[in-house]
Amino acid sequence: MKINTQLPMKKLMKPLGLLFCMAAIVSCSKKDQPLPVDVTPINPLSDFTITADPSDALTYMFTSLAKNDIKLAWRFGDDSLSTDSNPTHTYQTTGNYQVSLETTSKTGNTSNKYTNLLLDPNKILQATAVKTEVLYQLQFGITINAKIKSAAWTFNAVDPVTAVVKTTTSTSLTPLVSFAYGSFNNFSLTVTTDKGSVVTISKSVTTDGIATDVTQTNVGYSVTYDNTDNTNENAAKLIDNNTQTKFGYYSAFPGDENIQLTFPAPIAVKLYAIENGNDSESTRDPKEWYIEGSNDGGTTWSQVDHQLLTIGFADYLTSIGQYDTRYYRYFYYPIANPKAYSMYRWRIVSTFAGAFQIMEFKLFE
Structure with missing residues (x-):
């Protein structure tokens, strides 16, 4: 019996045709897929203004000047957030707050602006x-x-x-x-x-x-004699607003010690304060001094106050039963007739035993 090894042509063409069609479909589908398109980023711009509420000192109105934005995020520096375009915010207390506005565009790009808002009590x-x-x-x-x-x-x-x-x-x-x-x-x-x-x-x-300390508003400070041997106890410590530091000069001043402060504008000082030292009883306390003022750059000086003590600070406190707290104490001197001067000086004529030490010197208006 003879076996026919040739497949009929129709049977052979069917699978070949099927493969051809599948290839054509794949080829067509590849041609139909859109090519990726590069998206041009849109960069937003964050900007805003802050306006105080005329009827409430702790309420502010924030106005957005942002461009190319679709989303805004305000932060007011006190853990609060707003997505409004132009929010109004009331602060619960005073302080220094950092306000920020984050702007987002439709392409997801962001921009930020920050500014500080000081609410001074x-x-x-x-x-x-x-x-x-x-x-x-x-x-x-x-x-x-x-x-x-x-x-x-x-x-x-x-x-x-x-x-x-x-x-x-x-x-x-x-x-x-x-x-x-x-x-x-x-x-x-x-x-x-x-x-x-x-x-x-x-x-x-x-x-x-009311008395307001104006010492730290000075724009110029100088002394005639300074402690050049120990910068930890030099004249700068006298007005550093630190009750634990001191100006010490451990021998007699060669002449009058002039401690001078200059202010940006004339100030009428109503009283001044002196904080005594931390040791040596009253031996280093000032004994006689003048407070003087000038409005012509220090060419001429007018007397504002004069004191001549018969007992030092620590000795006086001891005499009234306050031995344990005789140091680090402020002594205040009212000015009888305050007048405005742009320069003041504390002119120390003498101390009780030659040397000098004082913790703080303050002027009040």
């Missing part, structure tokens, strides 16, 4: 103290650009002889408080607004009114 809230017809009595008041919900005062009246502190409080908007003549006292004021914001300030006060 002493610029937002002011306390006033006016003399009344009662001797050594002051009436306090509050100035703030906001609606006041509540006020809390704490007054620390310091006895000028014993330094004993008597603390009183008040919730009045206009409390009346009396102080001892020659005393240097302090108070704090906390105001809560109707929006829940809280602002606190602390001030010093005498029987003449």
Whole structure:
């Protein structure tokens, strides 16, 4: 029997045709796929303005000036976030806040702008103290650009002889408080607004009114004789606002020691303060000095105050039973007739035993 090894042509062509069609389909599908297109990035621009609310000192309006944006993210520096275009935000307390705006474009590109917003409590809230017809009595008041919900005062009246502190409080908007003549006292004021914001300030006060330390606002400082042997106790320590550092000069001054401060504009100093040293009893305390002022660059000087002590600071405190706290103490001297000067100097004529040391010297207006 003969076996036929040739397949019929029709049977052979069927699979070949099928393969051809499949190849054609694949080829066609490849041609139909779109080629990748490079997307041009759209770069946004972040920009904005900040406007204070005229009726509330802790509320601000933020206006976006962004370009090419589809999404905004505001951060106000106090853990709060907004996606509004032009949000309004009320801060709950004072401080230095970093405000940022992140802008996103439709291609996902981002841009950021940052700016600092300082809410200074002493610029937002002011306390006033006016003399009344009662001797050594002051009436306090509050100035703030906001609606006041509540006020809390704490007054620390310091006895000028014993330094004993008597603390009183008040919730009045206009409390009346009396102080001892020659005393240097302090108070704090906390105001809560109707929006829940809280602002606190602390001030010093005498029987003449509120006293503000202006020492650090000086634009020039010099002394006639400095401690060049020890920079840790040189004249710069006298006004560094650090009660633990001191200016020491451990021999007699060759002449009058002039400690001079220059201010950008004339200031009427109402009182000054001297913090005594940390050892040596009163031997290094100043004994006689003048406070003088000048408005002609130091060519001529006018007397503002003069003191001649019969007992030093530490010895005086010991004499009234305060031996254990006789050091690191402030002594305050009111100016009888304050006048405005652009330059002040503390002219030390003598000390109790030649050498000199003082921790801090301060001027108040």
